[in-house]
Amino acid sequence: MKIPFEILVVDPGLSLPETEAFNRMSKVSKIPLTYHLPNFTGCGSLYRTPPETIAGVVIFGSNASVHDQRPWQLELVNWLQSQIIKRKIPIFGICFGHQLLHLMLGGQVGYVHESKKMEIGKRTIQLHANQRLKIKTSKGEVFIYHSEQVTAAGSGFESWAKGDFIPHEASYHTELPIWTIQSHPEGTAADCKEFNVDPSTFSNLFGWSIVDSFLDFCNLDALEKTRSLGN
Numbered sequence: 001m002k003i004p005f006e007i008l009v010v011d012p013g014l015s016l017p018e019t020e021a022f023n024r025m026s027k028v029s030k031i032p033l034t035y036h037l038p039n040f041t042g043c044g045s046l047y048r049t050p051p052e053t054i055a056g057v058v059i060f061g062s063n064a065s066v067h068d069q070r071p072w073q074l075e076l077v078n079w080l081q082s083q084i085i086k087r088k089i090p091i092f093g094i095c096f097g098h099q100l101l102h103l104m105l106g107g108q109v110g111y112v113h114e115s116k117k118m119e120i121g122k123r124t125i126q127l128h129a130n131q132r133l134k135i136k137t138s139k140g141e142v143f144i145y146h147s148e149q150v151t152a153a154g155s156g157f158e159s160w161a162k163g164d165f166i167p168h169e170a171s172y173h174t175e176l177p178i179w180t181i182q183s184h185p186e187g188t189a190a191d192c193k194e195f196n197v198d199p200s201t202f203s204n205l206f207g208w209s210i211v212d213s214f215l216d217f218c219n220l221d222a223l224e225k226t227r228s229l230g231n
Helices: 019-028 044-048 071-087 096-104 189-195 205-228
Strands: 006-010 033-036 054-059 091-094 108-111 119-127 138-146 148-152 157-159 170-173 178-181
Touching: 019 033, 019 189, 019 205, 033 044, 044 071, 054 071, 054 096, 054 205, 071 091, 071 096, 091 096, 096 108, 096 148, 096 170, 096 178, 119 189, 138 189, 138 205
Parallel strands: 006 033, 006 054, 054 091, 091 178
Antiparallel strands: 108 148, 119 138, 157 170, 170 178
16 A cells, blocks of 8 residues: 655744745645644644654744744654654754754754844855755855854754855755755745845745755655555
8 A cells, every 4th residue: 555655844933834835845746745833733743643654844944943942842852853863754954944953963053143133135055966855066045034053063964055154054964864954945925025035036946946856855765665665
């Protein structure tokens, strides 16, 4: 029997959900996506999902700090450690997700500026080639919206991008199927106002290509797992 795989999209935001980004991803993904809002509904839906059906996990950004230790954050960390990372299920961490995964694996997170000023808008990054995601070396603009950053990488992480501003712009894990990025490659035109970007200049094809490469990886990984089980 074929396993009904799904990709879990975790949106830990404290205010408006990123439904536009989720809907765009759902249209391009070959595997069904499910949407989870731990700040509003807790982590019950994550724990109720059988791990053997999870093809991948995407963790969006949040205006919460990874240091807040809110109840849902503690539940999320426990779920990631006990259900996802130990099973080597693919993970893509964005902004808050990027920082959280580094922190969980022994890294450090601090403010970009002593004043705690937000970095908002767009910036250009140089993305290094990544064979597993089938991404070639490329350069493009990405949305940014953050006041904190990874100041020391977690164990096993290597740099995946070069930027002119922060030291850990994006990363991949050398042993686990984990990729992280500080910016918001998932952003859509609906986010222009929040990101302080002129909608007439909006283009996030570069960012979307990064997200879509992870979705494709999850699909191929799920197909391989299905074949190995003889389904």
